[in-house]
Amino acid sequence: MSMSNPTLESLENEISEINFEQIKKKQRLKSFAKGMLFLLPSIVLFGAFLFYPLFKTIYLSFFLTNAQGETTVFVGLQNYIDMFASPVFQQSMKSTFLFVLYTVPTTVVIALFLAVLANEKLKGIGLFRTIFSSTMGISVAAASVFWLYMFHPSIGFLNKMLEIFGIDAIGWLTDPKWALLAVSATTIWMNLGFTFLILLGGLQSIDSYLYESADIDGASYFYKLRRITIPMLSPTLFFVITVTIINAFQTFGQIDILTQGGPQNTTNLIVYSIYREAFANYQFGTASAQSIVLFIIILVMTVLQFKLGERKVHYQ
Amino acid sequence: MGYIELMDISKSYNKQSNVLNGIDLNIEKGEFFVLVGPSGSGKSTLLRMIAGLEEISGGTLKINEKIVNHLPPKDRNLSMVFQNYALYPHLTVEQNILFGLNARKIDKQVQKKRLEETAKLMGLSDLLKRKPRELSGGQRQRVALARAVVSEAPLCLMDEPLSNLDAKLRANMRIEIRRLQKQLGLTMIYVTHDQVEAMTMGDRIMVLNDGVIQQVGEPITLYNKPSNLFVASFIGSPKMNLGKAVLTDDHLIIEEELKIPINSTQIETNIKNKNLIIGIRAENLPLGSNGEETYEIEVVNVEQLGNETLVSFEVGSELWTAKWLGQWLGKVGDKVPVHISIENIHFFDAHTGNLIQAASNTNKQEVVKI
């Protein structure tokens, strides 16, 4: 006892001399500074090209502007009030949501179907994979022009086909009943390549042992699809759905080329409407207000998805 | 007539050269049959062909007297445990165990009963609601076993199921699997590249090398009478000491260094003056004592295992190891006498590698466990 006591005491003294709290604080500060240093480039970039325009847009949405985009009169929330009362904007919102509803589920379901097919180990499957993913390499402009010909009222392929079956020609892009569907079909076709490729990648990363084990257990094709493939693919599906929804809300190029928002504003999707407000009508205030609404919609949709999705999605 | 019969089975991938050749084999009902061989020897391939996961390129496979070459895995009435367990990561332990029963649309009541029994048997009752990633390696292993057990298939195939576990857990699981197999009366085909696992678990062992059967037999037979040099050096740890040798009229000369006197009654006469390779097990090289024929060797390495000591020394170009019981406190560089007895020596043909004469002394008095 008498031997160990002095050593114990001296140890305690030594410990009390070191101020753990202070050292820890210093270390935390240091690592914070280092972290900031690493983040600096992206903070600067985001600041210049994302946050600044965002705040500028919010600011603009409270003003009336002249044709140069300079603020003239502060109107508060009047831009927002006018906008929600405007039948054109209401039509635009309705079209946008319909468009999302038409394109997103269809794209994902078709792409999933193709990916499951292309994931089979068959001879020459590489050819089909290439074909299915080929629309990824086509620009929006090229694809739109291609479909513009397909939809052409007199020489278009679709109406030629109808003619063979003795059906009257349809004004795909000029008939208010058909225009949104036509644009949706174009968009689905264009997004299919990307979605297919991502889903195929997801399928291929599923361990083949799982299927072999299921084979031995006597699982049928659809049982395996339901109990293994879909759940194991859920993170990929979730990603694809999120990205496709955001893309759908931001659709612009094909509208501009195919319909310019017409006929009767049925394809005047929100981004196109913003574009028209700002650069055709020079109403930068209203355009900004619409942008903010779009921003909030996408934000809410994404948050909602993460909240709902997280419970269903299985991450490794 | 065995329970599983392989007749002249061969396999080639993509029409290239065969990875398995002329496999003829009978496995009895209730047998624990171990397939052992080095990496790439075709063990997994053979097992997967029996399971039906891999096409059989040639030959006939019978299970329970029926030809099954053409049957898909689910109609062969067997279960399989994969090396990486192949647990479904998104399902709970319970769902994992019941996956097969669900797929076969077995009555819910029966499922519940079997689940309870199996979980109890495997000690998984408290873990049923967990996901595989929340389990330790040993627990995952037990879930994989439970999936095989719950199917109540009479034949169970296992592909290196213990290779992901640490040494201690592995020793435990060896005993558990063995006990389970006996308890349920399963016929087991068990693949491993670990000869200790093979020796300790198998009723019979088949040694495979380069897609060719080297030897089939009981573990002790393989140890005492290895039919060729490959089996001799593969089975046993440390591996059998080998050396080139020639037999003269009254001496056996090993690696032109050791000269062991013989009398002709001990050796078949027809191997005289042939090129030989002799083999002797590490435990048959005891420290020499007075009154015995001994050879002076120089120690080049000493490994203390606590209960025994491994001593290495050079014989010609070969490095030999002797295993002495207890703790021997010699050092590297020491010169020590070693006793070599002719009864402990196996003779192999240097050209073909086949066994000519096994050691006449078979260690019966000692326990051959490592």
Ligand SMILES: Nc1ncnc2c1ncn2[C@@H]1O[C@H](COP(=O)(O)OP(=O)(O)OP(=O)(O)O)[C@@H](O)[C@H]1O
């Ligand atoms: N799908 C395949 N395509 C082509 N060759 C293959 C395939 N699977 C295995 N092989 C070849 O067949 C041989 C035997 O492979 P196998 O997997 O049966 O070896 P193994 O004995 O199980 O080895 P390990 O102990 O490493 O698991 C190897 O040479 C391997 O390269």
Ligand SMILES: [Mg+2]
């Ligand atoms: Mg293998």
